Amino acid sequence: MTAAIAPSSLIDYRALIEPTRVNSRLYHDPKIFEQELERIWYRSWVYVGHVSEVPNRNDYVTKSIGPTPVLLVHDRTGQISLLLNKCPHRGNQLCAYREGNRSTFTCPYHSWTFSNTGELAGYAYADGYEGSDKSKFALGRVPRIGIYRGFVFGSFATEGPSIEEYLGGAKASIDQLLANSPEGELELTAGFLQHRTKANWKFMLENETDGYHPAFVHSSVFQVTDSGIGKLYGPQSTALTRDFGNGHTEFDLRPEWRRLDKPLAWFGTTEERLPDYAKAMQASYGPERARQIMIDGSPHVMIFPNLFIAEIQLFVLQPIAVDETIQHVTALQFKGTPDFNRRLRQQTMGSVGPAGLLLADDTEMYERNHRGALINDPEWLTLSRGIHRERRDENDYLVGHSTDEVPQRGIWRHYAQLMAV
Amino acid sequence: MTNRQEILTAQPRAARAGELLGHVEQFLFLEARLQDTHAYDEWEALWTDDAIYWVPANGATDPETRMSIIYDNRSRIRVRINQLKTGRHHTQTPRSELARIVSNVELLNRVGDEIDVRANVFIFEDSLRGETMWAARNEYRLRMQGDDFKMVRKKVSLVNSHKPIFTLSFLV
Ligand code: FES
Ligand SMILES: [Fe+2]
Numbered sequence: 001m002t003a004a005i006a007p008s009s010l011i012d013y014r015a016l017i018e019p020t021r022v023n024s025r026l027y028h029d030p031k032i033f034e035q036e037l038e039r040i041w042y043r044s045w046v047y048v049g050h051v052s053e054v055p056n057r058n059d060y061v062t063k064s065i066g067p068t069p070v071l072l073v074h075d076r077t078g079q080i081s082l083l084l085n086k087c088p089h090r091g092n093q094l095c096a097y098r099e100g101n102r103s104t105f106t107c108p109y110h111s112w113t114f115s116n117t118g119e120l121a122g123y124a125y126a127d128g129y130e131g132s133d134k135s136k137f138a139l140g141r142v143p144r145i146g147i148y149r150g151f152v153f154g155s156f157a158t159e160g161p162s163i164e165e166y167l168g169g170a171k172a173s174i175d176q177l178l179a180n181s182p183e184g185e186l187e188l189t190a191g192f193l194q195h196r197t198k199a200n201w202k203f204m205l206e207n208e209t210d211g212y213h214p215a216f217v218h219s220s221v222f223q224v225t226d227s228g229i230g231k232l233y234g235p236q237s238t239a240l241t242r243d244f245g246n247g248h249t250e251f252d253l254r255p256e257w258r259r260l261d262k263p264l265a266w267f268g269t270t271e272e273r274l275p276d277y278a279k280a281m282q283a284s285y286g287p288e289r290a291r292q293i294m295i296d297g298s299p300h301v302m303i304f305p306n307l308f309i310a311e312i313q314l315f316v317l318q319p320i321a322v323d324e325t326i327q328h329v330t331a332l333q334f335k336g337t338p339d340f341n342r343r344l345r346q347q348t349m350g351s352v353g354p355a356g357l358l359l360a361d362d363t364e365m366y367e368r369n370h371r372g373a374l375i376n377d378p379e380w381l382t383l384s385r386g387i388h389r390e391r392r393d394e395n396d397y398l399v400g401h402s403t404d405e406v407p408q409r410g411i412w413r414h415y416a417q418l419m420a421v
Numbered sequence: 422m423t424n425r426q427e428i429l430t431a432q433p434r435a436a437r438a439g440e441l442l443g444h445v446e447q448f449l450f451l452e453a454r455l456q457d458t459h460a461y462d463e464w465e466a467l468w469t470d471d472a473i474y475w476v477p478a479n480g481a482t483d484p485e486t487r488m489s490i491i492y493d494n495r496s497r498i499r500v501r502i503n504q505l506k507t508g509r510h511h512t513q514t515p516r517s518e519l520a521r522i523v524s525n526v527e528l529l530n531r532v533g534d535e536i537d538v539r540a541n542v543f544i545f546e547d548s549l550r551g552e553t554m555w556a557a558r559n560e561y562r563l564r565m566q567g568d569d570f571k572m573v574r575k576k577v578s579l580v581n582s583h584k585p586i587f588t589l590s591f592l593v
Contacts, residue, residue: 098583189486190488191487193488193490194478195585196586198550220504220507224503224504225500329488342485354490354587355593357500360589361510363588364588367550368549
């Protein structure tokens, strides 16, 4: 019975992924992309959205898990849930809007109406359904939802590790992020830019914690803004690359900021220039802890497979096809810090999105990466940088020099586990 | 029935408006050519010191609270131009090949030496990625300086700004 599908599903991932090199086919084979949807996107925990995007009862916003649209709903009972945007009658797309506030959804095709908890509330011309059981026609939903400090993840697998187990060491990075708010909370209120990218999603996944490229890909920005940031990525940098396991990786700049020992240097500013923020932080955390938080700054962490927190921005990677990915990006906004938030938005708008001074060049690399992958020779891509000097840190995570490929090796180790079944 | 000549002599105001429209169009065509040919310094010189260059995302939401694709003040326009001039802004190395049509030019409003103008723009871009078409409704505020204009404000409303769009690294 499985004979018909066997040939296409027999991909030997262990033969395509070695400890320090990967086969180009992993980026461009449509069969591999289909299996990634099955084994990663429609099984693992995937980041969907943030609770601050649906602050009020009956708010909803259209999000996605891979190519599948998902409605993130703050329902009439106060629960956060993830509904599928498909009418159970004959399959019509139910909601055509990006966001809104409503307690019910009515399908435009034959007017079936659903509560925002997913239950069918009523049929049009109900006499035609005499004796049928309405509860059989509820909207589909993402069966498992995990919320860590406001970050909403969904999994199509009915069982598996909890979101906290899955995040593991990356939880500490989210905690570090939220410490930058005097109230310990994020508010993602600035709206997302959507950057369409003609490249496989894994080029983005790998690049987010790649400390080897900025000195070259971003040299034009560093030059014209007189930025010292370039040095953080050079051979002298004391920043670290880290593999948290489960595919989560980090570029840890704290060693550099601690060496500098200046609050808010990570954001290119000083307490004097953000006095309201500095005061609010001191009031919340006490002077000593506030100082440490403002020295350490915000994390640079890639949570597998699609949530990238880049100090001042939040990216969500959405694969659409084997050769197409959408980078959704917004400015981080911290609760209770208007002066800080304004600067976060301004810096974010300058650097990311389709016209961003940084991301336009990263994205150019992704698209060239993809065109390169399509060429067969050489078929293996090398991820060996720094293998001789990687080590374990005090928490037993693998770490390496800021320019080393520790994160990329970690990503592929996890990927192989998910894909080789 | 009146012929065309009679209308023009009967309505000198309309004739003067036509002349102004002609000047504005010439300015917009010049700007388009400087953008199409990557004449960065000459394009930068079209802006006033208090300029705002705005490309909204997701429709025209408030740029002071929501993300825009571009929301540049004068100093960020300069940074953008300087980056293009390094020759290492990879997304424009090699440069996009461009041709744009500026049309439907309307004069909306004139206050003192400033004129509000609207136009539709259609741009064909060829880059390493492939061929991309861009359509926008543009709004300009121009300041008259002698016989010339400067741009005080330019808003480029891409018709698909609420959808995912490719890299936009040429001057739009
Ligand atoms: S498909 Fe939705 S009501 Fe028929
Ligand atoms: Fe980069």
